[in-house]
Amino acid sequence: MPKTTNYADNLFKLFNTNIAYAGIGDAPGLQPSASPGDLYISLHTGDPGLTGSQLVNEASYTGYGRVAVARSAAGWTVSTNQVTNFANITFNPCSGGSSLVTWFGLGTDSAGAGQLLYAFPLIQTYYEFYGDSATDKLFNLSGLAANTPIQVVTNPGGTLPSALSQGTTYFVKTTSADGFTVSATAGGLLIPLVTTGFGMLGQESSLAVSPGITPQFLAGQLIISEV
Secondary structure: OOOOHHHHHHHHHHHHHOOOEOOOOOOOOEOOOOOOOEEEEEEEOOOOOOOOOOOOOEOOOEOOOOEEEEOOOOOEEEEOOEEEEOOOEEOOOOOEOOEEEOEEEEEOOOOOOOOEEEEEEOEEEEEEEEEEOOOOEEEOOOOOOOOOEEEEEOOOOOOOOOOOOOOOOEEEEEEOOOEEEEEOOOOOOEOOOOOOEEEEEEEEOOEEEOOOOOOEEOOOOOEEEOO
């Protein structure tokens, strides 16, 4: 069952902005840290997975380092089931080597394995879709082209078509005016939709970091949500 907005917002406020979650256990509730500290944004060249290490698939270009974001209202904005970065997050410029960044992470440490708390692919916009097992199509009007990499996520109260899973990259295979089929690789075999379902889908983005490039997320561009 999805988390309520009240619960998600209060968790984000406690974790990201160091504000007490009142009424849990006693009236003062779960208390903020005496010293709020920072959280750290990392860049990744692939899915960091569920091991919890910030090092998995982490960018390695010369000059790269994680960026600290304060656990306060100066670092994060909490609103309706999600938290976003309050200010621009700017990484060190690349002075050598290269990395193709496709994911970002939020973790506890400035270096080393630490604890990776969240990881998300670089996706600019999510669209609703309906997957039909009779046609194997994802009905969606986003106009994606063949071989476009996408990811799908669940909607509150919804279930993805059983052939698809959250966190996996798929590719648009055949397109029509109202939707498309998908494959596991670019130009690969069609994936049959075993059951009907619905959710959200988004086109994967990437950032090619090479000498002279300074990766940056503008204020509000990083969105971490709970559903």
